Amino acid sequence: MSLRYLTAKLAQQIDEELMNAAGAFSIDQLMELAGLACAQTLAKVYSREKYPRVLVCCGPGNQGGDGLVAARHLGMFGYRPTIWMPKPGSKDIYKRLKKQCDNMHIQTIAPGTDVQPLRDELAHSDVILDAIFGFSFQPPVRAPFDAALPLLTESGLPIVSVDIPSGWDVEKGNAAGFGLNPDVLLSLTAPKEGSRGFKGRHFLGGRFVPKAMEEKFQLNLPEYPGFDQIVELPPAEGSQKL
Amino acid sequence: MSLRYLTAKLAQQIDEELMNAAGAFSIDQLMELAGLACAQTLAKVYSREKYPRVLVCCGPGNQGGDGLVAARHLGMFGYRPTIWMPKPGSKDIYKRLKKQCDNMHIQTIAPGTDVQPLRDELAHSDVILDAIFGFSFQPPVRAPFDAALPLLTESGLPIVSVDIPSGWDVEKGNAAGFGLNPDVLLSLTAPKEGSRGFKGRHFLGGRFVPKAMEEKFQLNLPEYPGFDQIVELPPAEGSQKL
Numbered sequence: 464m465s466l467r468y469l470t471a472k473l474a475q476q477i478d479e480e481l482m483n484a485a486g487a488f489s490i491d492q493l494m495e496l497a498g499l500a501c502a503q504t505l506a507k508v509y510s511r512e513k514y515p516r517v518l519v520c521c522g523p524g525n526q527g528g529d530g531l532v533a534a535r536h537l538g539m540f541g542y543r544p545t546i547w548m549p550k551p552g553s554k555d556i557y558k559r560l561k562k563q564c565d566n567m568h569i570q571t572i573a574p575g576t577d578v579q580p581l582r583d584e585l586a587h588s589d590v591i592l593d594a595i596f597g598f599s600f601q602p603p604v605r606a607p608f609d610a611a612l613p614l615l616t617e618s619g620l621p622i623v624s625v626d627i628p629s630g631w632d633v634e635k636g637n638a639a640g641f642g643l644n645p646d647v648l649l650s651l652t653a654p655k656e657g658s659r660g661f662k663g664r665h666f667l668g669g670r671f672v673p674k675a676m677e678e679k680f681q682l683n684l685p686e687y688p689g690f691d692q693i694v695e696l697p698p699a700e701g702s703q704k705l
Numbered sequence: 706m707s708l709r710y711l712t713a714k715l716a717q718q719i720d721e722e723l724m725n726a727a728g729a730f731s732i733d734q735l736m737e738l739a740g741l742a743c744a745q746t747l748a749k750v751y752s753r754e755k756y757p758r759v760l761v762c763c764g765p766g767n768q769g770g771d772g773l774v775a776a777r778h779l780g781m782f783g784y785r786p787t788i789w790m791p792k793p794g795s796k797d798i799y800k801r802l803k804k805q806c807d808n809m810h811i812q813t814i815a816p817g818t819d820v821q822p823l824r825d826e827l828a829h830s831d832v833i834l835d836a837i838f839g840f841s842f843q844p845p846v847r848a849p850f851d852a853a854l855p856l857l858t859e860s861g862l863p864i865v866s867v868d869i870p871s872g873w874d875v876e877k878g879n880a881a882g883f884g885l886n887p888d889v890l891l892s893l894t895a896p897k898e899g900s901r902g903f904k905g906r907h908f909l910g911g912r913f914v915p916k917a918m919e920e921k922f923q924l925n926l927p928e929y930p931g932f933d934q935i936v937e938l939p940p941a942e943g944s945q946k947l
Binding site: 487491539566670671674 | 729916
């Protein structure tokens with residue numbers, strides 16, 4: 464039984480069922496575990512000794528929240544993260560997560576649509592955590608993210624993307640061609656259809672899907688090792704070693 | 706600069722500051738990370754191959770919530786936890802955490818003051834997670850916990866205690882003599898005064914205390930390894946190897 468790749472609709476349904484009365488998870492819990500998995504994935508591939516300066520790029524939605532949690536944990540792990548969150552969400556949870564990062568003395572680039580500060584920061588970063596768009600992404604890419612995606616690519620820095628590389632269609636992948644080309648991908652709960660052709664190192668996170676839900680959706684998840692929050696998936700056919 | 710041991714009052718103050726407007730953490734976040742640290746500690750010392758059946762004993766307060774989170778993660782790690790929570794708290798969060806355990810098919814002993822079901826379950830358990838009383842414990846030990854503590858001790862099973870062994874005074878330790886005698890202790894945020902004389906393996910969890918707060922309270926926390934949520938403290942003087 465092979466690992467199931469999710470459509471956008473199915474990913475949405477699983478997300479909803481985790482948080483409805485039956486699933487009983489709060490968004491605080493799931494975001495905490497998702498963000499921790501992001502931080503662990505980055506730390507697994509890029510050591511804090513060689514890649515201390517992490518630019519955490521956060522979108523306006525829930526994935527931006529995962530990014531804020533990841534930034535905090537990366538700070539705890541000894542990295543020096545900087546947050547770029549040009550359009551901070553207005554929900555209370557984003558404000559609290561941001562405050563927690565402030566308390567860790569994590570720098571944040573001032574919000575706004577001018578990408579020059581992002582360009583400047585890229586020159587002083589070692590690795591990028593891409594928490595811009597998640598499984599609910601619908602094109603077109605709006606400002607300032609339309610200008611930011613090429614900047615991230617042109618930087619030549621290694622990129623760790625969360626759930627689906629930003630700019631990719633959740634089901635069709637980077638068919639349109641304007642998406643990022645990350646080195647590492649962390650899929651959450653289960654990989655998305657669009658990531659089938661992904662050639663880099665591919666991890667799975669979301670060690671919170673109850674057995675009953677895994678069976679209901681026939682996810683056929685792999686076994687996680689020890690007490691990690693992530694598991695590396697076998698390389699895709701034709702993929703290259705990082 | 707040596708690790709600071711907290712009074713009950715200071716532990717209370719740190720807890721409050723983590724969750725007030727300045728600290729900005731929600732109880733969902735902190736309980737998730739605390740419970741994960743509990744599960745990791747148990748898994749670090751007692752392998753799921755040799756000790757698959759974990760009896761998770763939960764008190765009526767927040768530490769019981771940590772226990773429920775730990776039970777869920779232990780289930781995720783491949784253990785077979787059973788929950789004993791004779792006086793479930795009425796707060797919504799306990800109900801949600803319990804539901805999450807139900808969704809993992811984790812068994813729960815029916816609530817109530819009769820300890821016979823606990824006695825029966827002890828005969829089929831390999832290790833105990835003691836999440837009964839935390840740093841806000843005040844004697845006397847009320848029913849059914851007064852009857853339960855001796856049963857846990859008499860079982861001869863290894864015990865992992867959370868924050869302070871149940872029945873111990875947070876500052877004076879087991880001076881009164883009716884507390885548990887655990888093999889492993891996981892202190893949360895910082896160890897408590899009462900644990901100074903603890904002779905077993907001692908871990909620290911709570912990798913969420915912001916640097917500013919660590920400095921304000923002069924906690925002098927040790928460095929956590931890699932991306933673990935726990936760190937083992939050096940053995941106390943005169944302590945014996947487990």
